[in-house]
Amino acid sequence: MRGGQMAATKKAVLMIYAAGSLRHVLPSLVSAFSALTGATAETRHGPAGLLRERIEAGERPDIFLSANLAHPARLAELGLTLPPVVFARNTMATVVRSDAGFTTANFVEKLLDPAIGIATSTPLKDPSGDYAWAIFRRIEALRPGSFAVLDAKAQKLVGGSETANIPGRYDPIADALAAGTAHVFLGYRTGLKGLAEETPGVEILAIPAKVNVVPEYGLATLKGCSSAGMAFALFVLSAAGQRLLREFGFLPVALPQE
Known part of the structure; x- marks a missing residue:
């Protein structure tokens, strides 16, 4: 025994x-x-x-x-x-403000719009950010000069520190979308449902296949x-x-x- x-x-x-x-x-x-x-x-x-x-x-x-x-x-x-x-x-997708006028068809044009704020995770620290930058490079291949614009305007709001165990790790993204300082967030589709549910006035939008990447x-x-x-x-x-x-x-x- x-x-x-x-x-x-x-x-x-x-x-x-x-x-x-x-x-x-x-x-x-x-x-x-x-x-x-x-x-x-x-x-x-x-x-x-x-x-x-x-x-x-x-x-x-x-x-x-x-x-x-x-x-x-x-x-x-x-x-x-x-x-x-x-x-x-996984699948890269976006959460966008419903009033920002985003569609999958105009996705690239809207990202490059100077009035549109972009939120991402932090490249090198978090692969989600690396995948966002890979999308920027694909856009560059279609429209030379785009990468510098997107790289400069993207706000790295999450992924720079070990916050994943803290409830509401998307709070900075939700706050930026609610305040209008960001109009779009690029991230994993598996995590976007919760963000969309907790943030009024936003929706999940697919990224065009021609510029998307597969995590x-x-x-x-x-x-x-x-x-x-x-x-x-x-x-x-x-x-x-x-x-x-x-x-x-x-x-x-x-x-x-x-």
Whole structure:
């Protein structure tokens, strides 16, 4: 009996560092995994670039779930993780003020309008900002000179610090949209529903495919990762894990054909 009690107290604990945009789906993934294995997990959310910096500085989670592939790939280059894999995709979209006159057809023209304020996350620190700047570069390819305009006017209102665990992390965006200092925010579609619901007078708008990009989420296990960590990585890529990601609006990458 004593041995049984000891076994019960030795449930594996794994540490997961995850992009802030995964903060809604990750509890469901962890809960489902725990129900299968009995393993428990601790999580830290934040902009993926800042989490990567923590790992480079010596912190050692079992798993790093990034909103891009570049940050885990950098850790692999440094010999800190095994090679990363893509485990999900997202969609870049916008929340716009309803009175700003945005449509998908006039999206590029409106972004370049001097009267329109643009809000984004912070590039290099947060992949959402990197994807916004990638969109700016695609616009540049269509309209030379546009990148300098967009780069100068974009307001980096979130993603510069580890605020993802704080309720209302979109407050700066909501405030800017409400005040009219920003008329459009570029971000992940999975996170825009809550922002649109909490901010009167705004709506979600698709970005034209010709200038949009596809966010790819990378998973890497740290060297020396626990067996529970390796099992969780496989669970995320399993049909059960991929279906949970799909339920939360992500695009799965490893579901079998139905």
